[in-house]
Amino acid sequence: MKKFINDPADVVTEALAGLAAAHPDLRVDTAEQYVARADAPRPGKVALVSGGGSGHEPLHGGFVGAGMLDAACPGEVFTSPVPDQILAATKAVDGGAGVVHVVKNYTGDVMNFQLAAELAADEGIAVETVLVDDDVAVENSTWTAGRRGTGATLLVEKIAGALAEEGGKLGEVAAIGREVNAASASFAYALTAGTTPAAGRPGFELPDDEIEAGVGIHGEPGRRRERLRPARELVRSALDVILEAQPLDRGERVIVLVNGLGGTPLIELYLIYGEVATVLAERGVEISRRLVGNYVTSLDMAGMSITVTRVTDEMIRLWDAPVRTPGLRWGA
Amino acid sequence: MDVALATAWLRAAAGSVTAEADLLTRLDAAIGDGDHGVNMRRGFTAVVTVLDGTEFTAVGDVFVRAGATLISKVGGASGPLYGSAFRAFGKALPPGARADLPGLAGALHAGLEAVRKLGGAQPGDKTMVDAYQPALTAFEEAVAGGAALPEAAAGAARAAGDGARATTSLTARKGRASYLGERSAGHQDPGATSTWLIFQALADVTAP
DSSP, rough: OOOOSGGGHHHHHHHHHHHHHHTTTTETTTOOOEEEEEEEEETTTTTTEEEEEEESSSTGGGBBTHHHHHHEEEEEEEEEHHHHHHHHHHHHHOOOOOOOEEEOOOOHHOOOHHHHHHHHHHTOOOEEEEEEEOTOOOOGGGSSOBOOOTOOOOOHHHHHHHHHHTTTTHHHHHHHHHHHHHHHEEEEEEEOOOOOOTTTBBSOOOOTEEEEEOTTTTTTSEEEEEEOOHHHHHHHHHHHHHHHSSSTTTOOOEEEEEEBBBSHHHHHHHHHHHHHHHHHHHHEEEEEEEEEEEESSTBEEEEEEEEEEOOOHHHHHHHHHHHHHHOOEOOO | BBBHHHHHHHHHHHHHHHTTTHHHHHHHHHHHOHHHHHHHHHHHHHHHHHHHHHOOOOOHHHHHHHHHHHHHHHTTTTHHHHHHHHHHHHSSSOOSSSSSSSHHHHHHHHHHHHHHHOOOTTTSSSTTTHHHHHHHHHHHHHHHHHHHHHHHHHHHHHHHHHHHHHGGGSOSSSSSSGGGGGTTTTOHHHHHHHHHHHHHHHHHHHOO
């Protein structure tokens, strides 16, 4: 393992300290381990709190700021945050209008956020949970922990965050978050596994000519191994799975996220976006907005995910609303 | 079981998950995300710190505090699951400085119920339940048959070990390993393995 670290045990804390130093408009509590907007709590505003294992940067800490999250709780690498941490963040940003927890559907995240929401309720804070489960690579979801939360998390946090910023009520903010999730489908490929600082070796080994199809963002292997094929074919296969789970009629509009998993250069991500645009154009689907880059990563995994979200006028309006965070910034 | 034995068990469990952290991590890397050993070591190290700094009068409190510490320190699914198990175990123990064998059996049952309620796992889902359930059954049968604690604990540890090894052929239906479907078969479940280590620790500290 070669990484720019000091001690594997200190990576999360030291990265948080660096985030704090780089972004004075964030308040980073290194003792309680959360990142919050410096101007939180904002009285009367619904607050959004998310979190999950570290290693997915800029998710979630990089999406804290005006128009998106009020706080994020980073756990250890690939490990969900603990209830104390989530409760501390929830209390720190509650402005009296309630708090929305945006939770990716992993067993650990769900349990820890559930325990935190119960503790917050005991203290009189109204919490609504939006569960994100867009990864359609997961089959037979009745026999598994269910579809995983991946790229759509960014869209949920952006669109729900925008509604909260303009004064949406707790139920409305949670509802649009759930709508965005329900309208989203994602599929990922890995060329290599990521290496956690603690383990020091890749999560799995792939021969030079093989890829992992349907990989998750924690280095968990996907649904099957395949031969590496041209990007054109991989994109078509991914979109076949996505559009089977999320059928789109001609003339429907979508937001597309072509997301790098940390170790894939932008030149390849743009090539992939071009293929996605070609396929969707053939199908008569209009790409209203798009985002290409490394947003929901898996440490240094070489790989990419495609997220397609069917959108309404309202969702596009909220997507375009100003956002000012380390990871996403426009109009502000 | 008194406070001294309770703390000795948890210290032995801490030593065991620390010594076997690499094994747990390796098992987890095969079908999960490769952090089970690190997380369990972090959690149980914190438990030992709490034990070092606290005087207990009630035996149940030892486990309630240990459980709360695991919930606060471990993260992932294993933090809430093990934390809830120890908390429920401690709360179900009879009040006072000592717990008798039927009290321990009842508390073990309460711990398993907490795990099943939170995680929703059934026996055969390739989880810690597959070690815990047979260990509980063996413990209850030994107690019903008039065995003393060392014998009951040894039987529970053997059954937990058999249960953990038997997870190898199972297909995971809960947790991150479930995403692998049939590819999860052929690997021993890391959670069942750490549960075995904890039962083995009880057998070790009670062995004559």
